[in-house]
Amino acid sequence: MITASVAELSRALLARRLSSVELAKALLDRIDAANPMLNAFLTVDRDGALAQAKAADTRIAAGNASPLTGVPLAHKDVIMTAGLRTTCGSRMLENFVAPYNAFVADRLADAGMVLLGKTNMDEFAMGSSNENSYFGPVKNPWDQTCVAGGSSGGSAAAVAARLVPAATGTDTGGSIRQPAALSGVCGLKPTYGICSRYGLVAFASSLDTPGAFGQTVEDCALLLNAMAGHDARDSTSVDRPAEDYMRLLAADAGAKPLAGLRIGLPREYYGSGVEPDIANAIGAAIDALKLLGATTVDVSLPNVEYSLPVYYVISPAEASSNLARFDGVRYGHRAAKYDDLMDMYKKTRAEGFGAEVKRRILVGTYVLSHGYYDAYYLKAQQVRRLIADDFTRAYQSCDVIVGPTSPTTAFCMGDNTDDPVKMYLNDIFTIASNLTGTPAISIPCGFDGKGLPIGLQIQGAAFAEAQILNVAHRYQQATDWHRRVPPDFSP
Amino acid sequence: MNLSAKWEVVVGIETHAQLSTVSKIFSGASTAFGAAPNSQASAVDIALPGVLPVLNKGAVERAIRFGLAVGGTVNRRSVFARKNYFYPDLPKGYQISQYEIPVVQGGSIAIVSATRGAIKVALTRAHLEEDAGKSLHEGLDMHGALGRGVTGIDLNRAGTPLLEIVSEPEMRSAEEAVAYAKTLHSLVRWIGICDGNMQEGSFRCDANVSVRQAGETRLGTRCEIKNLNSFRFMQQAIEFEVRRQIELIEDGGKVVQETRLYDSERNETRPMRSKEDAQDYRYFPDPDLPPLVIDEAWIESIRGQMAELPDAKRVRYERDYSLFPEDAAALTASAEIAAYFEQTLDELKLRSDVPYLSQSPDAANAKSVANWVLNELGALVNQAETTIANSRVTPRQLAALLAQLFNKKISSRGAKEVLAAMWAGEGDAEEIIAARGLQQISDAGALEKIVDEVLSANGAIVAEYKAGKEKSFNSLVGKAMAATKGNANPAQVNAILKRKLAGSS
Numbered sequence: 001m002i003t004a005s006v007a008e009l010s011r012a013l014l015a016r017r018l019s020s021v022e023l024a025k026a027l028l029d030r031i032d033a034a035n036p037m038l039n040a041f042l043t044v045d046r047d048g049a050l051a052q053a054k055a056a057d058t059r060i061a062a063g064n065a066s067p068l069t070g071v072p073l074a075h076k077d078v079i080m081t082a083g084l085r086t087t088c089g090s091r092m093l094e095n096f097v098a099p100y101n102a103f104v105a106d107r108l109a110d111a112g113m114v115l116l117g118k119t120n121m122d123e124f125a126m127g128s129s130n131e132n133s134y135f136g137p138v139k140n141p142w143d144q145t146c147v148a149g150g151s152s153g154g155s156a157a158a159v160a161a162r163l164v165p166a167a168t169g170t171d172t173g174g175s176i177r178q179p180a181a182l183s184g185v186c187g188l189k190p191t192y193g194i195c196s197r198y199g200l201v202a203f204a205s206s207l208d209t210p211g212a213f214g215q216t217v218e219d220c221a222l223l224l225n226a227m228a229g230h231d232a233r234d235s236t237s238v239d240r241p242a243e244d245y246m247r248l249l250a251a252d253a254g255a256k257p258l259a260g261l262r263i264g265l266p267r268e269y270y271g272s273g274v275e276p277d278i279a280n281a282i283g284a285a286i287d288a289l290k291l292l293g294a295t296t297v298d299v300s301l302p303n304v305e306y307s308l309p310v311y312y313v314i315s316p317a318e319a320s321s322n323l324a325r326f327d328g329v330r331y332g333h334r335a336a337k338y339d340d341l342m343d344m345y346k347k348t349r350a351e352g353f354g355a356e357v358k359r360r361i362l363v364g365t366y367v368l369s370h371g372y373y374d375a376y377y378l379k380a381q382q383v384r385r386l387i388a389d390d391f392t393r394a395y396q397s398c399d400v401i402v403g404p405t406s407p408t409t410a411f412c413m414g415d416n417t418d419d420p421v422k423m424y425l426n427d428i429f430t431i432a433s434n435l436t437g438t439p440a441i442s443i444p445c446g447f448d449g450k451g452l453p454i455g456l457q458i459q460g461a462a463f464a465e466a467q468i469l470n471v472a473h474r475y476q477q478a479t480d481w482h483r484r485v486p487p488d489f490s491p
Numbered sequence: 492m493n494l495s496a497k498w499e500v501v502v503g504i505e506t507h508a509q510l511s512t513v514s515k516i517f518s519g520a521s522t523a524f525g526a527a528p529n530s531q532a533s534a535v536d537i538a539l540p541g542v543l544p545v546l547n548k549g550a551v552e553r554a555i556r557f558g559l560a561v562g563g564t565v566n567r568r569s570v571f572a573r574k575n576y577f578y579p580d581l582p583k584g585y586q587i588s589q590y591e592i593p594v595v596q597g598g599s600i601a602i603v604s605a606t607r608g609a610i611k612v613a614l615t616r617a618h619l620e621e622d623a624g625k626s627l628h629e630g631l632d633m634h635g636a637l638g639r640g641v642t643g644i645d646l647n648r649a650g651t652p653l654l655e656i657v658s659e660p661e662m663r664s665a666e667e668a669v670a671y672a673k674t675l676h677s678l679v680r681w682i683g684i685c686d687g688n689m690q691e692g693s694f695r696c697d698a699n700v701s702v703r704q705a706g707e708t709r710l711g712t713r714c715e716i717k718n719l720n721s722f723r724f725m726q727q728a729i730e731f732e733v734r735r736q737i738e739l740i741e742d743g744g745k746v747v748q749e750t751r752l753y754d755s756e757r758n759e760t761r762p763m764r765s766k767e768d769a770q771d772y773r774y775f776p777d778p779d780l781p782p783l784v785i786d787e788a789w790i791e792s793i794r795g796q797m798a799e800l801p802d803a804k805r806v807r808y809e810r811d812y813s814l815f816p817e818d819a820a821a822l823t824a825s826a827e828i829a830a831y832f833e834q835t836l837d838e839l840k841l842r843s844d845v846p847y848l849s850q851s852p853d854a855a856n857a858k859s860v861a862n863w864v865l866n867e868l869g870a871l872v873n874q875a876e877t878t879i880a881n882s883r884v885t886p887r888q889l890a891a892l893l894a895q896l897f898n899k900k901i902s903s904r905g906a907k908e909v910l911a912a913m914w915a916g917e918g919d920a921e922e923i924i925a926a927r928g929l930q931q932i933s934d935a936g937a938l939e940k941i942v943d944e945v946l947s948a949n950g951a952i953v954a955e956y957k958a959g960k961e962k963s964f965n966s967l968v969g970k971a972m973a974a975t976k977g978n979a980n981p982a983q984v985n986a987i988l989k990r991k992l993a994g995s996s
Contacts, residue, residue: 080541093540100534102541201540205778234543235780318778321573324584325538329644341642345577368575368773377775 002026003162003491006071006219013060013070020053020060020070024114027072031116031163034489038139040148040158042077043085044117052114059112068226069112074167076155077118078125079210080199081105084115088201089123089133089151092326092333092352102199103231104168104210111226116164119154123354124323125175125203127151128426131417132356139413140183141486142452146410149179149426152213156183159213161489166223167213172203173311174405174430176211177442181405181455184444186472186482188212188220189430191462192437193238195224196231202322204315205236207434216482217443217472221245224465240463248470256293257474263289264299264398269429274407281446281454282404285475289402292474299394299401303386307431308424310387313367313380314435319357320364326352359420388436395461400471404429405442405455429457439465443472444481453481500733501701501710502668503660506675507653508685509622509693510553516621516652517544517587524691528627532646536624538582543779546571550652551783553684554594554619555793557654560682560800561614563598565790571619571780575773579644580624588655590774593618594783600658600678601802602670603820612671613659619783624649654684660699660710665729669722672696676722681801681826689720696725700732701746711736712746716760718753728753732760804829812857821865827880832864838890845894856897863893867907871914884913892920904977905929933980935987938971941979942987945970956992964988 001012002023012018028046035041049072056070077087080098082105087093101109109115122132130138130153138153140146141161148157152169156179159167169176171189180187188211195210202208212223225246230239263286270279286296328334328348335347353361367376394401406426416423433440438461445456456475460468476482485491515522518535535542558565572590595617603609624646656675662668676694679685687694696719701711716732719725731753736746751760799807801823808819822832836857839845845856864879868889872879892909895901901909901924912923924930932938945967946953952970956963971984 086540088540096540098539098541100539197541198543199541202779233545235545236778317775321575321585321773321775324575324577325540325582327577327579327584329579330537330582331539341579365773368775370771370773373773373775 002030003485004165005215006068006165006222007216009071009165010067010222013056014065014067016060020056020114021050023070024049024053024072024116027116027164031158034161034163037144037488038141038148038157038161038163039136040119040138040154040161040163041074041117042087042089042120042135042154045084045115048084049114049116052109056112056114066111066226067222068108071113071166072116072164073108073113074116074119074155074158074164075105076121076152076167076169078121078170078201078203079105079118079168080201081115081118084118086118086201087135088125089121089135090352090354090357091134093201094134094333096332098199100199102210103196103234104227105199107226107229108168108223113166113226119152119158119167121154122151122175123357124201124319125151125170125172125208126319126356126360128174128178128423129411129413129416130154130179131413132354134354137413140410140452141489142184143410143450144488145412146452147182147413149182149406149410151175151179152187153179153183155213156180156185156187159183159185159215160486162215162485162491163489165215166219168223168227169211169213170200170203171209171211171430171434172207172315173434174427176213177405177430177440177455177457178426180213180442181444181457182410182453184453184481184484184486186214186217186220186441186443188224188441188465188469189433189439190224190228190465191238191439192434193236194439194463194465195227196229196234196237198231198233198237202318204318205322206318207311207315209434217441217469217476218246218249220441221249221469221473224469243466245466245469248466249473253474257477258289258471259293261289261294261400261471262398263294263296264394264401265296266299266301266304266394266401266403268301268304269403273425273428274404275409275448277446277448278404278407278409278454281448282402282456285445285456286402288478289471289475292478294471297398299398301387301390301394301432303383303390304432306383307387307435308428310380310383310435311427311431312363312424313376314384316360316364317368317377318364320361320368323353323357323361328352356420384435387432391432391436391438391461399460400464400468401459403457405457406430409448409450409452409454433459436462438462439468441468441472443476444484445475445479446481447484453484497705498702498733498737499705499707500664500729501660501703501713502662502665502729503699503713504658504662504668504671504675505697505699505715506656506672507622507695508656508679510550510652510654510684511686512547512549512553512652514547514549515650516547516550516619518650520650522651524688526647528643528645529647532624532649536582536646536650538584544587544777546780546783547652550619551594551785552793553652554617554654555785555790556682556684556797557617557656557679558595558598559790559794559797560678561595561598561600561617563595563614563617565785566592566594566596567785568592569594569618569783569785571777571783572774573777576770578623578626579642580626580646580649582624582646582649586621586623587777587780588620589618594785600671600674602667602674604664604667604670606664607667610661610667612661612667615657615659617654617656620653620655622648622651622653660701660713665726665733668698668729669726672725673722677824678801682797683826692720695720698725698729698732700729700736702733702736702740712748714746714748714760715750716753717750717763718755724753724755727755727758728760731758735760798826801826801829808861812861814858814861818858818861818865822861825879827878828864831879831882831886832861834886835860835864835889835893838887839893842890842894845897856893859897860893863889863910867910871911875914883916884910888913888919895920895924899933899980900924900931901929902931902978902981905931928976928978930978931980932975932978933983935983938979938983938987941971941974942984942991945974946991953992964992
């Protein structure tokens, strides 16, 4: 039971067949046992979690619980949690304790979720393998010699290993969907602006999007219901009426629940570079969706091939500015010895940041420099617009776009660390959703020959969360890939 | 300044006006001056990880007011950009400012130049930005634990809203630059967007100074002069800098583009940083803030709430009240003095004892009111080292006194005495006039009697007058005035004396 989905746990808790305290205790014990292997958690807050669980049980007994009350949760360590360390996977913030909660942390706490701890991540959310964490890499629960994906690798691995039923993540170029695919769980990246960025340590402000991990699509929808909402403290937060993201999922739609749905298949997603096992699994998933009533249509996204270079101009540019505040003056790491102010800055940042973060700060500083701005940053913004136009045009002939989440399954630790560009290619299919601010979900759709999970990505137009959740949910009703548990962590 | 006729001075001014909002431009923290260090720095101001800026509409509203007041274009869409550089009192490592598209473009400030008369100084732009904090290098006693060489950071000022107002390089002397700065200073206070307190740094000017040969159309190499925290220092600093540049060029040297600091104690400018040290600020649009969109309705509602501007008021005073241009200018130098003048006129119009004021164009009386406000009351205000807003005589009290004057119940000299007494707190005009016996004697019978007495008591003087000594007449007037302790109506005394002296010849 303790390894059940959020929806199942919710029903058990509300029916008082299970107490939140006993659930939290059992999972905390599970984390204690498994975390030395996986390194998925950076901080476990046993006392805090048990106090919240006790309060949740009281709330349930009083009859004013929400569907998430008493359900355990983990936050990616980029999300500020008052009184609990938030490291961002960096030496720079190794001992940083935030005095406030992020908007999404507040929302999920208000819903009554029980925070077990904070999950490992690539430093400052920069990476696709979780090998960039100052606190060591997260290991893939399906094969501990492999990476869990990144940057939200800790959250993905924790949900995959059933250490926690749900977790938050952030997705700047695929940082929720790619680790979800590589770890065999569901990962939802909502529309930019639907969930406030307030309290997320900023990496690339125009791309950063908080989202959710769960075993099922239904769980992601439950979390999104609580996480979404306007926040006056984030000027890019969207002010629109509240939406019930569960509304399409509950309906009984018969044998052809996807009748009328047009699935766009971009020819650019189905070229070379995708592992054959993945191509086969995606093909089978599309067949399954057709059986549910969907039709397919070929679409073209001619500029999507520029997503990667555009992303690697815009995101480092924003990061170089966002990370300037980590200067050793007010909080975080400061070098122990320095001669003067400049020396303090240099040593503090040289010691506090890891190699990938430094690489991106340098790239970002370069592309914003006088004389290079027009050629790089401005040009990248113009191409970003063209990519968005491609998607707008595609959505005139289809409702959702379906393809692989990642061109490969989980790779071995150290395989890509010497070649940043090869590492960056992991996000080739996910980046466009960030550049265009549109929603996408990755769900399990099979395994490769080595037994490693494969992710199916379903993308939609802005604010089409309910629709992509429905498509993904109908697929899960017809398949059981999401029910598979890594053998080492089978209860 | 005695400049060689072959040199022309070119000055442009950049002004940072601190906007008078209660809270900061991107956070809810207070902007009040003088609080304990870092007591007014919120999570946003100290740039904790994860915090985000939220634009204060009040700052935008003030920028719009400024744009309307100077006749500039209020851009319907402007963009906030990040200006990136490292400094300990810049918590985010960047300043949020406006770069490519500012909130206001164009407009002008009208000034009067001693050499060129009335001119308009064109404005390039005005943009919104946040102030940095302060680095405190001296006088730090942090629990006695830290010694010399320690720098403290006070982030109370970080995030204070600023409007940076940039003029075109259109001023041709230090005197014009000061006239521009003073006019701008009075305007921002007039429209209520800045308190103008230069000591507290609410209104800071930098001057871009260059020189060129007369007749040359290209600009010379400029230096930016900082630390001009009074109008006097601005004048002195520009004059020094102009001399320095001319001497440098005449000695065969070249002006180097640099930022220079004015040292008021030595009255000189010193290099601060050269162009070579100039940082690459890596400006780019701030992704945390959507473009600032200002719609027509917002602009119109602000326009509708704006009071008459000083320039329009000055023209109206000259036209409707026939005031001298310098008096009209003085009465519109600040909103406070204009309000005092207008309230005094209004009070006079409300009085039933001077009904003609509300009927006739009252030019003569308005001129007199202007004179009393500017000169007589002005002297008392200056003496007390205060401002007219804190005048100890209210417009109503002054109106009551002037009503007595206009109705010839008191002499002009008596009125001055009453005003001083009112300032000293002795009561209202009528009480003081009664207590001091200052009522003017205009009763013909009484005056005839006094004149007769003067004539019979001063036969010798009368004889001198009749012998052709014109001055003796004034002496007789003086005797009559003295006999009434100065309260006789001097015009009447004159007339009676003339008639009697002529009649008895």
